[in-house]
Amino acid sequence: MRRPVIDRTDHDDSDALVVRxxxxxxxxxxxxxxxxxQPWNGDPEIPASNRFVNNHAYAGASPDEVLAAVGEEGPPLLAVFVADEATMRGEHPVLAISTLTREDCEHDEEFAEAMEFGREFRLAPTAITEMTCNLALGNMGFEEFAAQAAEEPGRVFRGFTADRPAGTVPRTPWDGWDRPCDRTRLRRGQTFRDASLISPNGRYEFVSSNGTFSLRENGEAVWLDAPSHAAGMGLFLDPEGELQLRTDRGHGYPMIPNFDHMRGKRVRWPRDADGRRAPARNAEALLVRDNGDIDLVDNEDRTLWSFETAQHVRLLRELRALSIKKAPVPSHPSRPE
Known part of the structure; x- marks a missing residue:
């Protein structure tokens, strides 16, 4: 049965498409x-962004029929969420469906790896914003959430920060965390988690703490990337020089910084054939420059790819200087003659 096409021309890449x-x-x-x-984790700074399809024309639609009905125009769509019969009961788990096909992958092994935990899994409605934000930023892939759901009670993903029921089996740690970097650079085969990298002049510090990444200037935070990462995550520069995010059990996917502060400016980061941010590869090390830039470099410390944090620091300085200039000058009472 052919269902009506779902129009996505006015959707954003961080919207969750929910089909009833x-x-x-x-x-x-x-x-x-x-x-x-509900906002993610109750934080009003990360509101939910849902696009609901509530139309009886989709009554009883199968996952394949829902995928077939999704319009091709609009931003990239990595997952579709379906509210089916199971969603209307219990804790209301929604069905997440991957849009990945074999044609999207270069070879069979890549597709098989992405589908290791299946094309579908269920998640709590309150966890969807966490998932869509991470998918949109490229911080995590569909398969990472499917893997986590496979370990949860009832095979339902409830969010990385959700309280775990008593008796939940802890996840197996990854032995790669036994190869940490020093405080000057992250080299191939090394990891960066709950640690810091210091610029040669000591002014800047790139910090990994509880799954978040920030840059500090003389101890003050001046840049933060993707605060929705899960606790226990860190960075790994693999043997081929690809910078990856890694979960505490070792699942990896490309690390792509948030470049919102660089809108309209040139960004030194690779792109794929569709113009989207792509994995950063072929680096020998990750380090912090004396101007505050976090760079991936070759074996002669020449910049290959950059987080562009120095530009962010400059913008902050300009904004602070502007606010100081606009501050009212206090008036002084005239002295008596």
Whole structure:
């Protein structure tokens, strides 16, 4: 059965596309929508961004029918979320479906690895914003969330920061964390987690702490990347020179910084054939420059790719200087004659 095309021309890349296919309980659906619209982890700075398809034309649609109905125009879509019969019961788990196909991969092994934990998994409605934010930023892949769901009670992903039920089996750690970098640079085969890299002049410090990454200037935070990373995550420069994010159990995917502060400016970071940020490869090391830039370099310390943090630091200085100039000058009472 052919379903109507879902128009996505006005969608953003961080929107979650939620398609309702079960219409047996309107009260349950209203509860699902309320849960979906909660900000991530209760933080109003990270609001939910959902696009709901609530149309009886999709009643009873299978996952394949939903995928076939998704319009081709619009931003890249890595997952579709389906509210089916199971969603209307219990803790209202939503079905996440990967849009990846064999044609999207260069070879069979790549596709098989991406589908190791299946094309579908279920997640709590309150975890969808966490997932879509990380997918949009390129911080995590669909398979990482599917892997986590496979370890959770009931095989439902509830969020990396969600409270775990008593008796949950802890995840197996990755032995790669036994190869940490020093405080000057991250080299091939080394990891960077809950540690810091210091610029040669000692002014700047790139810090990894509890899954977040920040740059500090003389101890003051001046740049933060992707605060929604999961605790226990860190960086790994693999033997081929690709910079990766790694979960505490070792699942890896490319690290692509947030370049929102560089809109309209040239960014020294690779792109794929579609113009999207691509994995940074062929680096010998990651280090911090004396001007605050975090760079991936070759064997002669020449910059290959850059986080462009120096530009961010300069912008902050300009904004601070502007605010000082605009501050009112206090008036002084005239002295008596």
């Amino acid at each position: 296919v079960d219409y047996s309980d309107d009260d349950a659906w209203r509860t699902v929508v309320e849960l979906l619209n």
